[in-house]
Amino acid sequence: MRNNNKSLIFLIIIVVLIIQIFSTYLTNTKKFSIQAFLRNLVWAYAFYQIYYTKNILWLLFPILFNFLYNYIIRYKLNIIIEPYLTTEYLYNDFFEYVIENNKNLNYYTEGSYEKLLNINTMDLSDKNINKIMNWGEKQYNNSFNNLSPVDLDNKTINTDYIAHQGQKDKYEWIVKNLNINKNSRVLELGFGKLDLMKYIRANTGAKIVGCNLCIEHVIDAINNGFEAHQVDHKHLKNYINKLGKFDIIITNGTLEYLKIGGGDKEEIYDDFMKNINILLNKGGKWYTTTIHYNNNFCLNTFDLNKYNYYNLALGNEGCYPVFPNELTKFAKKNNLKVVKQENRWLDYYIYSIIWFCGCIKNRKTNIFKHLNAYIAAPNYLESYLCYTPFKNLYYYQPWLWQFIQNKNGCVPTYHQWIIFEKINHL
Numbered sequence: 351m352r353n354n355n356k357s358l359i360f361l362i363i364i365v366v367l368i369i370q371i372f373s374t375y376l377t378n379t380k381k382f383s384i385q386a387f388l389r390n391l392v393w394a395y396a397f398y399q400i401y402y403t404k405n406i407l408w409l410l411f412p413i414l415f416n417f418l419y420n421y422i423i424r425y426k427l428n429i430i431i432e433p434y435l436t437t438e439y440l441y442n443d444f445f446e447y448v449i450e451n452n453k454n455l456n457y458y459t460e461g462s463y464e465k466l467l468n469i470n471t472m473d474l475s476d477k478n479i480n481k482i483m484n485w486g487e488k489q490y491n492n493s494f495n496n497l498s499p500v501d502l503d504n505k506t507i508n509t510d511y512i513a514h515q516g517q518k519d520k521y522e523w524i525v526k527n528l529n530i531n532k533n534s535r536v537l538e539l540g541f542g543k544l545d546l547m548k549y550i551r552a553n554t555g556a557k558i559v560g561c562n563l564c565i566e567h568v569i570d571a572i573n574n575g576f577e578a579h580q581v582d583h584k585h586l587k588n589y590i591n592k593l594g595k596f597d598i599i600i601t602n603g604t605l606e607y608l609k610i611g612g613g614d615k616e617e618i619y620d621d622f623m624k625n626i627n628i629l630l631n632k633g634g635k636w637y638t639t640t641i642h643y644n645n646n647f648c649l650n651t652f653d654l655n656k657y658n659y660y661n662l663a664l665g666n667e668g669c670y671p672v673f674p675n676e677l678t679k680f681a682k683k684n685n686l687k688v689v690k691q692e693n694r695w696l697d698y699y700i701y702s703i704i705w706f707c708g709c710i711k712n713r714k715t716n717i718f719k720h721l722n723a724y725i726a727a728p729n730y731l732e733s734y735l736c737y738t739p740f741k742n743l744y745y746y747q748p749w750l751w752q753f754i755q756n757k758n759g760c761v762p763t764y765h766q767w768i769i770f771e772k773i774n775h776l
């Protein structure tokens with residue numbers, strides 16, 4: 351009897367292992383996850399119990415297991431056995447599947463919407479904030495009822511056009527404010543779908559190099575004729591000699607992934623800036639757009655915020671610097687001077703609304719691909735919940751939640767555009 355049990359357990363382990371290896375092979379990331387393997391074993395056990403007890407509540411067991419794993423191992427004990435694996439699956443797989451349905455969703459960060467929507471996104475008066483928040487909520491809910499989105503003056507808009515042109519307006523701002531020209535050597539760290547790199551190359555003739563954690567992005571860049579390297583921000587130091595010197599460095603919506611919650615201390619920004627200083631020529635500029643977390647994420651009041659917070663944090667990894675100066679306070683020490691600092695929170699909110707309206711419009715979901723990636727990836731469910739819009743759940747949409755001002759006037763995050771200038775070598 352005991353031997354039979356042992357053989358059964360062994361058989362289950364082998365079957366789960368084979369299924370996961372096959373699923374992993376079918377993803378773009380192709381990296382085996384130990385956390386996912388443990389969770390999949392729990393799934394197998396839950397199915398076994400359902401078969402014998404006919405109690406479907408066992409379905410909750412693997413989900414609870416993953417939650418406890420994240421809470422105890424990652425959060426409480428600070429043990430991160432697979433750093434950035436969730437992020438790799440998020441960008442290599444989840445977003446790639448989403449983009450398949452709508453190419454206009456391939457912008458991973460905010461644009462500039464002032465000109466397009468005829469609104470001052472840096473006016474943080476209650477009146478302006480309320481106007482934009484009410485507009486956003488309406489557009490999100492209306493999209494589920496197939497109502498065309500409108501702008502703040504109630505005129506119908508084409509969200510694909512806004513998504514596209516908003517980025518172009520921001521790129522124009524970048525080129526102008528960083529004074530990029532044909533003699534500039536530019537480095538983009540954590541580039542996305544190459545739009546900014548292509549824009550700079552086409553409109554200024556500058557030489558541009560890209561680095562990214564995700565291999566899909568790097569391959570794409572090389573295929574488009576760019577010099578590109580697979581570099582984790584954390585290991586930038588090891589690539590300094592290979593990369594050379596730059597007049598401009600850009601980190602556009604990617605420093606959110608530098609610090610991993612709990613494990614890393616704020617000195618990680620200090621080290622990163624040291625590398626930026628070494629990579630920059632004297633007088634060179636570093637432009638960063640980064641979400642900052644505000645007022646302890648407004649988590650002090652008990653409501654379902656914790657659902658949003660959990661999925662946002664676990665579905666993305668990374669950790670934001672604290673608003674307003676956790677980043678900038680290390681500038682002076684690293685001979686970098688802040689020459690511009692703008693709170694662009696409302697631009698990020700508008701971008702997110704437009705992005706979700708695009709998702710809702712093209713609600714074709716390839717369940718097989720998502721299910722397959724779920725089997726392979728550690729926190730795919732959390733990533734999925736973080737970026738998937740559901741009807742009537744505007745306030746329980748984890749990505750959006752961070753930009754929505756709550757009833758007490760608190761906003762979980764702000765977003766800053768900062769330009770630094772290197773004033774001297776270290």
Ligand SMILES: C[S@@+](CC[C@H](N)C(=O)[O-])C[C@H]1O[C@@H](n2cnc3c(N)ncnc32)[C@H](O)[C@@H]1O
Pocket residue numbers: 434437441457458459539540541542543546561562563564567581582583584601602603604607608
């Ligand atoms: C929000 S997207 C922004 C992409 C792009 N800059 C843009 O504006 O569309 C974040 C990017 O950072 C990359 N990334 C995430 N973690 C990283 C890390 N540790 N090192 C380097 N790149 C990373 C992701 O692969 C992704 O392309």
